[in-house]
Amino acid sequence: xxxxxxxxxxxxxxxxxxxxxxxxxxxxxxxxxxxxxxxxxxxxxxxxxxxxxxxxxxxxxxxxxxxxxxxxxxxxxxxxxxxxxxxxxxxxxxxxxxxxxxxxxxxxxxxxxxxxxxxxxxxxxxxxxxxxxxxxxx
Numbered sequence: 001x002x003x004x005x006x007x008x009x010x011x012x013x014x015x016x017x018x019x020x021x022x023x024x025x026x027x028x029x030x031x032x033x034x035x036x037x038x039x040x041x042x043x044x045x046x047x048x049x050x051x052x053x054x055x056x057x058x059x060x061x062x063x064x065x066x067x068x069x070x071x072x073x074x075x076x077x078x079x080x081x082x083x084x085x086x087x088x089x090x091x092x093x094x095x096x097x098x099x100x101x102x103x104x105x106x107x108x109x110x111x112x113x114x115x116x117x118x119x120x121x122x123x124x125x126x127x128x129x130x131x132x133x134x135x136x137x138x
Contacts, residue, residue: 015065023056026051032045044104065077
C-alpha cells in the first residue's frame, strides 16, 4: 500500500461520529415521549422506533464507509446515505405522527434534533462525494 494514500479522511470519521450520536441520542437524549401512566404509548413512540432503525442503518453505512478503503465504494455509500438521511428527515411529523400538543417532548426535542442531524448527514455525505469523486487514482 502506498504511504501517500490515506486510508480514511475527516469526512469518514465525522460521518461515523455523527451517526453514532444519532443512534445513541434517539434512544436516550432525543427520545420521544414516555409511556402514558396506564402503560399505553403515545403516537410518537412508533416514530421514535422507526427513527432508531434508520439511525442504525446510517451508523452501519458510516462504519462500512470508514472501514472500506476503495474510493468508489465510499462514494457509493455516501450517495446511498443521502436518501436514507432524507427518510430520517421526513419521518417525524410528515410520514409518521407525533403527539397532538406542540409542547410535547417529541415536538420540542426529537423532531428538531432529527432534522438537524439528518441535514448535517446530507451535507457531510455531499462533501464526502466531492472528496472521493475522482476515485482511487486521484
